[in-house]
Amino acid sequence: MSESTAPGADPRDPDAPQGHRTVLLRGGDVHSPADPFATAMVVERGHVAWVGSEGAADAFASGVDEVVDLEGAVVTPAFTDAHVHTTATGIALTGLDLSEARSLAEALVLVREHAAARPHDEVLLGHGWDAARWPGGRPPTRTELDEAAGGRPLYLSRIDVHSAVATTALLDLVPGVTARTGFHPDAPLTDDAHHGVRAAALAAVTPAQRTEAQRVALRHAASLGIGSVHECGGPEISDEDDFTGLLRLAADEAGPRVIGYWAEQGPEGVARARELGAAGAAGDLFVDGALGSHTACLRQPYADGDHTGTAHLDAAAVAAHVVACTEAGLQAGFHAIGDAAVSAVADGMRRAAEKLGPARVRAARHRVEHAEMLTPETVAAFAEFGLTASVQPAFDALWGGDDGMYAQRLGAERARTLNPFAALLRAGVPLAFGSDSPVTPLDPWGTVRAAAFHRTPEHRVSARAAFTAHTRGGWRAVGRDDAGVLVPGAPADYAVWRTSDLVVQAPDDRVARWSTDPRSGTPGLPDLSPGAELPVCLRTVVAGRQVYVRPQE
Numbered sequence: 001m002s003e004s005t006a007p008g009a010d011p012r013d014p015d016a017p018q019g020h021r022t023v024l025l026r027g028g029d030v031h032s033p034a035d036p037f038a039t040a041m042v043v044e045r046g047h048v049a050w051v052g053s054e055g056a057a058d059a060f061a062s063g064v065d066e067v068v069d070l071e072g073a074v075v076t077p078a079f080t081d082a083h084v085h086t087t088a089t090g091i092a093l094t095g096l097d098l099s100e101a102r103s104l105a106e107a108l109v110l111v112r113e114h115a116a117a118r119p120h121d122e123v124l125l126g127h128g129w130d131a132a133r134w135p136g137g138r139p140p141t142r143t144e145l146d147e148a149a150g151g152r153p154l155y156l157s158r159i160d161v162h163s164a165v166a167t168t169a170l171l172d173l174v175p176g177v178t179a180r181t182g183f184h185p186d187a188p189l190t191d192d193a194h195h196g197v198r199a200a201a202l203a204a205v206t207p208a209q210r211t212e213a214q215r216v217a218l219r220h221a222a223s224l225g226i227g228s229v230h231e232c233g234g235p236e237i238s239d240e241d242d243f244t245g246l247l248r249l250a251a252d253e254a255g256p257r258v259i260g261y262w263a264e265q266g267p268e269g270v271a272r273a274r275e276l277g278a279a280g281a282a283g284d285l286f287v288d289g290a291l292g293s294h295t296a297c298l299r300q301p302y303a304d305g306d307h308t309g310t311a312h313l314d315a316a317a318v319a320a321h322v323v324a325c326t327e328a329g330l331q332a333g334f335h336a337i338g339d340a341a342v343s344a345v346a347d348g349m350r351r352a353a354e355k356l357g358p359a360r361v362r363a364a365r366h367r368v369e370h371a372e373m374l375t376p377e378t379v380a381a382f383a384e385f386g387l388t389a390s391v392q393p394a395f396d397a398l399w400g401g402d403d404g405m406y407a408q409r410l411g412a413e414r415a416r417t418l419n420p421f422a423a424l425l426r427a428g429v430p431l432a433f434g435s436d437s438p439v440t441p442l443d444p445w446g447t448v449r450a451a452a453f454h455r456t457p458e459h460r461v462s463a464r465a466a467f468t469a470h471t472r473g474g475w476r477a478v479g480r481d482d483a484g485v486l487v488p489g490a491p492a493d494y495a496v497w498r499t500s501d502l503v504v505q506a507p508d509d510r511v512a513r514w515s516t517d518p519r520s521g522t523p524g525l526p527d528l529s530p531g532a533e534l535p536v537c538l539r540t541v542v543a544g545r546q547v548y549v550r551p552q553e
Contacts, residue, residue: 001071001496001538020045021065021544026057028070029502029524031077032486036523041075043492046544050488070496073538074526076467077484078227078256078493079444080474082390083283083369083434086231086258087242088127088161090213091205092438093220096126099159099441103134104144111148111156123170123204124154127161127438132292132405139165139188155201160439162290163188166197173200190295191310195236202238207245214246218255221442222548225495225537227256228474230390230434232283232369234263240276247277254547256540257493259478261333265313265321270328279478281325282333282367286312288341291372291409292399296338298373303411309338318348319355326356326364331479333367333390339378342371346381353385362386365479370395370436372418379420383427388477390432393450393466394440395419400455420459421451421466431469432477444470445535449528452505463505463525492544499526499535 022044030038032051040057042050042064050060061067096114101107107129115124131139145154145167153170157163165188171177174196182191189197205213221229233243243260250258261283262273273281289295289310294302297309313321318334325332336342345368353361367388372395374382382389396419399405406415424431433451435442451466461469472484483491502524526535540548 001069001073022049022063023066023068023544024057024060024064025068025070025075025496026054026061028073028075028496030075030486031523031525033523034487041486041494043541043544046492048486048488048490048492051486074497074499074502074535075486075494076225076497077471077486078495078540078542079225079470080228080230080432080484081221081226081434081437081442081444081470082230082432082474082477083232083392083436084217084221084229084442085161085233085237085437086217086229086246087205087210087213087238089220089437089442090215090217091125092127093216094213096124096156097128098126098156099128099130101129101134104131104136104138104140107134108140108144108148111145111154115149115152115154121204122153123201124149124152125201125205126154126156128159129156129165130159130292130405132408141186142166142168153201153204155197157198158188158293160290160292162194162295163190163293164194164197165189166201170197170201188293190289190293199239202242207241210242211245211249214249215253217437218250218253218258219548221256222540222542223537223550224442224444225497225540226442226444227493227495227540227542227547229256229258230283230432230474230477231258231260232263233260233278234284236286237263237284243276243278254545255542256547257542261331263333263335265317267324269321270324270330273330274328278330280331280333280367281321282331284335284369285321285333287318287334287336287344288312288338290337292405294409296373297341297344298338298410299340299343300414302409303414304408308340311340311344313344313348315344315347315351318345319351322349322352322361322366323355325366326352326361329364331364331366333369335369337370337372339373339375342368342374342378345387346378346385349381349385349387358385365430365477367432367477373414374417374420374423376423379423379427379429382424382429386430388430388432388473389424390434390477391419391421392434392436392440393419393421393447393454394435394443396455396459397446397450398440404455416456418456419454421454421461422459425461425465430473430476432473433466433470434474445526445528448525449530449534452528453530463528464522467525493542495537495541496539497526497535498538500533501527503527505529
């Protein structure tokens with residue numbers, strides 16, 4: 001992909017912001033509903049000014065500041081990851097990552113190596129272990145961790161970040177931890193005990209380390225064609241300095257946009273969210289926990305346990321929060337995974353609508369994060385109240401199937417009901433795709449593939465629908481209907497890709513055959529079949545400003 005200054009053009013101030021320059025991209029494929037056969041695009045003052053054919057591009061070539069020869073590359077809207085924990089992602093990228101550990105013994109070796117390599121760290125931090133995938137299925141004991149860490153403070157979050165294991169030295173830093181809800185002497189920490197231990201661990205991260213972790217995470221996102229992330233912060237997840245520092249960093253440095261959500265309940269939470277510059281008192285406001293940690297709230301007991309998980313908010317609390325947010329003009333949002341938790345959100349929304357009127361509640365575009373265990377009744381409630389389902393298809397790719405973690409926790413029959421993306425789309429529920437990074441990695445094309453090739457076939461959606469949920473869906477989730485798509489007037493947030501021939505993929509062969517007929521005018525996408533090579537990001541642009549260029553190989 002080559003660049004040049006337009007012949008005969010008056011070069012503008014070379015020190016002017018990139019977003020103010022006029023750029024013509026040509027000689028590739030532009031994914032745009034404005035012209036399904038577009039090969040060229042003009043960007044001016046941070047917005048898309050024109051899309052069209054190669055022949056028509058000649059008329060623009062002499063009047064722009066820069067011409068980019070795409071050399072056959074594909075231009076798409078930049079992705080939006082609708083659920084990210086940025087600092088934790090950066091720490092996982094630069095620190096101890098146990099997500100690939102294949103056994104408990106291998107995880108302990110990685111802990112020992114990490115402790116030896118970081119002799120001066122006040123607290124050792126790690127993430128990503130998943131005992132459900134290990135032979136024997138058990139997490140490390142505290143004695144094993146104490147030995148592996150050499151007696152130093154160590155915090156290791158489970159892959160879902162809803163439980164953790166810690167060494168004795170770290171527990172000693174949390175007064176009264178043994179009396180907190182969720183403290184288990186010989187099992188992972190959950191609930192309030194986990195929150196206290198996590199806070200003590202993260203308190204050891206210096207402001208400089210935190211900023212560098214955020215910078216690493218945002219640069220990594222940009223390298224994957226991600227132009228926006230929704231940061232899901234809150235007092236039980238990080239702290240206010242972490243949240244506001246991230247928003248400042250995103251405003252001051254070139255990189256993906258950051259839309260922040262602050263998960264704090266009630267009128268006080270609404271006031272805090274507004275004070276911190278959040279888009280809403282939303283994100284991970286916990287109605288329940290997670291399936292892997294046995295803390296998602298279920299109607300019927302776990303298949304591998306004698307309880308139904310943990311409920312943090314009931315329908316009355318949900319309703320009070322929705323009313324407070326709606327009256328303040330902010331989005332409300334909730335973390336809800338289990339069927340009992342999702343039902344509590346639906347019931348709470350109904351109560352709020354009875355007080356405020358359904359139209360007012362719908363207009364606020366409230367959100368639910370994860371929303372995994374849905375029923376036909378709760379899907380209908382999402383549609384009725386205009387709830388956005390902020391979901392993570394990679395969860396199914398990682399934990400779905402008849403022998404995956406979902407089946408272990410719920411039994412195969414209940415597990416097959418999870419993440420019903422097709423049912424949500426049929427009901428008209430807006431979808432916004434994300435990763436919940438570092439729970440699953442930032443991987444936008446992998447996310448689209450996971451939705452299109454869901455492990456339960458009836459839940460699959462077309463690649464086109466999945467792509468829309470991961471681009472335009474994230475913008476719609478924050479109330480912007482004019483973005484996430486390459487049409488004149490839209491923000492110039494786009495990515496350039498090296499990829500194979502473009503195709504149209506759908507769960508139904510009849511749809512696929514119709515869509516690939518040139519007369520249908522359906523823009524193609526890269527082949528995302530399992531095993532196919534995913535596209536490689538060559539360049540990412542946000543508001544017309546280049547935030548990533550792939551190094552030349």
